[in-house]
Amino acid sequence: MHETGIGKTPVLELQNIKMQFGGITAVENFSLDIKAGEVVALVGDNGAGKSTLIKIISGVYQPTAGVLKVSGEQCTFSDASVARELGVEVVYQDLALVDQQPVYMNLFLGRELTTGPFNRLDRKEMLSQTQQLVDELDVRIPSASATIRDLSGGQRQGIAIARATHWAKKLILLDEPTAALGVAETAKVEKTIQSLRERNLAVLIISHSLDQVFRLSDRICVLRQGKQIGIRETQKTDKNEIVSMITGLG
Amino acid sequence: MDQLTQLATRINFKQYVVYIGFLLIFLFFAIVLKDDGFLSTRNLTNIILQTAPITIMAIGLVFVLSAGEIDLSFGSIVAVSALVAAVVMNEHSMILGILAGLGSGLAIGLFNGLLVAYLRLPSFLVTLATMGLFAGVARMLTDLRSVPVLNSTFTGIFGSGSLFGIPSLIYWTVGAVALGHFVFRETKYGAHVLALGDNARAASVSGIKILRMRLSVLMLSGFCAALAGLLYAGRLQGARYTLGEADLMTVIAAVIVGGTLLTGGKGTIIGALAGSLLMGMLNNGLILMGLSVSDQMVVRGFIILIAVALSLRDTNH
Ligand SMILES: Nc1ncnc2c1ncn2[C@@H]1O[C@H](COP(=O)(O)OP(=O)(O)OP(=O)(O)O)[C@@H](O)[C@H]1O
Ligand SMILES: [Mg+2]
Numbered sequence: 001m002h003e004t005g006i007g008k009t010p011v012l013e014l015q016n017i018k019m020q021f022g023g024i025t026a027v028e029n030f031s032l033d034i035k036a037g038e039v040v041a042l043v044g045d046n047g048a049g050k051s052t053l054i055k056i057i058s059g060v061y062q063p064t065a066g067v068l069k070v071s072g073e074q075c076t077f078s079d080a081s082v083a084r085e086l087g088v089e090v091v092y093q094d095l096a097l098v099d100q101q102p103v104y105m106n107l108f109l110g111r112e113l114t115t116g117p118f119n120r121l122d123r124k125e126m127l128s129q130t131q132q133l134v135d136e137l138d139v140r141i142p143s144a145s146a147t148i149r150d151l152s153g154g155q156r157q158g159i160a161i162a163r164a165t166h167w168a169k170k171l172i173l174l175d176e177p178t179a180a181l182g183v184a185e186t187a188k189v190e191k192t193i194q195s196l197r198e199r200n201l202a203v204l205i206i207s208h209s210l211d212q213v214f215r216l217s218d219r220i221c222v223l224r225q226g227k228q229i230g231i232r233e234t235q236k237t238d239k240n241e242i243v244s245m246i247t248g249l250g
Numbered sequence: 251m252d253q254l255t256q257l258a259t260r261i262n263f264k265q266y267v268v269y270i271g272f273l274l275i276f277l278f279f280a281i282v283l284k285d286d287g288f289l290s291t292r293n294l295t296n297i298i299l300q301t302a303p304i305t306i307m308a309i310g311l312v313f314v315l316s317a318g319e320i321d322l323s324f325g326s327i328v329a330v331s332a333l334v335a336a337v338v339m340n341e342h343s344m345i346l347g348i349l350a351g352l353g354s355g356l357a358i359g360l361f362n363g364l365l366v367a368y369l370r371l372p373s374f375l376v377t378l379a380t381m382g383l384f385a386g387v388a389r390m391l392t393d394l395r396s397v398p399v400l401n402s403t404f405t406g407i408f409g410s411g412s413l414f415g416i417p418s419l420i421y422w423t424v425g426a427v428a429l430g431h432f433v434f435r436e437t438k439y440g441a442h443v444l445a446l447g448d449n450a451r452a453a454s455v456s457g458i459k460i461l462r463m464r465l466s467v468l469m470l471s472g473f474c475a476a477l478a479g480l481l482y483a484g485r486l487q488g489a490r491y492t493l494g495e496a497d498l499m500t501v502i503a504a505v506i507v508g509g510t511l512l513t514g515g516k517g518t519i520i521g522a523l524a525g526s527l528l529m530g531m532l533n534n535g536l537i538l539m540g541l542s543v544s545d546q547m548v549v550r551g552f553i554i555l556i557a558v559a560l561s562l563r564d565t566n567h
Contacts, residue, residue: 060455079454079457080455080457081457084456090455092455094451095452096451096452096455096456097449097452098444098445098448098449098515099448099449100448100515101441101444101445101448105441105445109456109458110453110456110457110458111456111457114437114438118432118436118437119437119438120437121436121437121441
């Protein structure tokens with residue numbers, strides 16, 4: 001269906017990833033490859049370990065065991081900044097926005113533009129680039145200088161997605177990106193995700209909406225209580241199979 | 251539209267509470283103390299001069315609070331730094347004395363910062379402990395004796411001197427506020443401090459080195475307190491363990507009234523300057539009114555309470 005990237009080194013390779021928090025095993029023996037231009041959906045019930053996997057890939061958590069490769073190179077992400085430098089961007093479930101700062105400062109958080117001999121923040125430039133970006137992605141906010149705390153849940157989610165899509169160079173991880181969105185906004189985000197595929201980025205998306213998963217993904221990976229139940233090609237499976245894999249019933 | 255105007259009044263009111271309060275208290279004293287010389291150039295200049303160390307400490311505290319931490323130990327740092335500077339200056343040289351004073355402030359800030367950032371202890375408890383610890387150290391340093399500072403170059407630069415007819419303490423105040431405002435508002439460092447205090451996790455996943463930031467704001471606060479100590483030593487021509495002892499409440503009040511949030515993520519250096527001047531004016535006016543020390547404490551406490559309540563009042567909650 002999507003020929004791009006096939007046969008090349010995967011953008012992301014996970015081999016036998018294991019994650020323990022004290023006595024709890026949140027993820028065990030998880031393996032997955034994602035190629036450029038491919039959208040993989042990660043599904044599973046609450047507490048299945050989906051967010052934990054995202055945080056391992058982005059470097060927030062260091063896995064207890066296993067191998068993580070980006071573009072064929074083995075990585076040890078000591079913290080989140082390493083993954084960012086490799087072109088990995090994340091939309092976290094809690095969005096990771098700074099509430100009392102304006103939209104444009106959030107878009108450039110940790111990568112602020114500066115100007116002049118004293119390295120002053122270049123607010124004007126950040127503001128105009130942000131305005132352009134939110135206009136392009138059709139994120140409806142009063143202005144790019146609006147404060148995050150004054151925005152609605154959907155608008156915030158739009159900002160977090162805009163930020164990740166703007167900076168991603170290789171891989172983008174989306175943890176329930178449409179959870180707070182209405183029908184029209186969800187459609188917009190899905191269109192954005194399709195455009196990421198066209199940009200030849202690899203996408204890993206977590207979603208509880210199976211309709212959405214079937215609309216967007218090339219493959220579906222199912223987790224149940226930290227265990228990897230299986231991976232299916234979206235075209236060769238159906239909702240019933242996925243539901244029974246998620247619940248373990250049927 | 252209705253919501254919009256509501257929003258506007260909320261933001262404006264809270265933002266300008268310090269300036270409105272400043273104006274009201276100023277007018278009050280100007281009328282009540284008309285015949286006591288409150289409005290004389292000499293008295294007004296005096297207020298600014300007496301406020302200089304408060305303003306400098308307030309600048310450091312704006313960074314600490316904005317980063318979501320607190321420093322309660324700066325008063326003790328003032329005393330230690332002033333005493334160290336005075337002793338070293340008298341035994342060696344002025345330059346060494348200044349360096350030793352500033353260095354001890356930085357060192358105590360480093361100590362606070364290491365405990366907070368790397369041992370992950372809450373800054374409230376760490377600096378509460380070091381406040382007591384270094385108040386003790388200040389008493390031990392010279393066995394409770396005060397140390398005179400007779401070096402006239404030092405007392406000129408850090409105290410009673412002036413240049414082009416403008417007192418040196420005004421240069422210190424203006425310079426520190428300008429530099430503090432620039433760093434806080436116009437640099438990446440300032441932006442990262444605010445991000446850290448607002449949402450440490452978001453800051454961290456955005457690649458901001460949050461532990462280093464925590465360490466640095468506490469060191470900055472220590473440095474500011476040490477500079478305040480030098481200004482006290484310069485103006486009073488000597489150092490004593492009591493220096494800075496009474497400034498904890500004044501500085502915190504100045505910063506909060508100025509518009510910096512105790513909960514982090516929002517701060518203002520200019521507001522802290524206005525808050526400091528407000529506190530200085532209050533001190534000055536109450537003394538001129540002839541209130542006894544205990545009366546002054548009670549009145550000042552009440553006024554601070556009102557001002558803090560007004561500046562924190564949030565219609566959202
Ligand atoms: N920092 C942590 N410390 C201890 N346990 C954790 C931690 N983070 C996650 N867990 C545990 O790991 C398991 C997986 O959590 P995770 O957040 O990955 O689930 P999820 O699949 O994202 O669920 P949801 O659909 O509700 O978002 C849960 O049992 C959770 O309690
Ligand atoms: Mg989750």
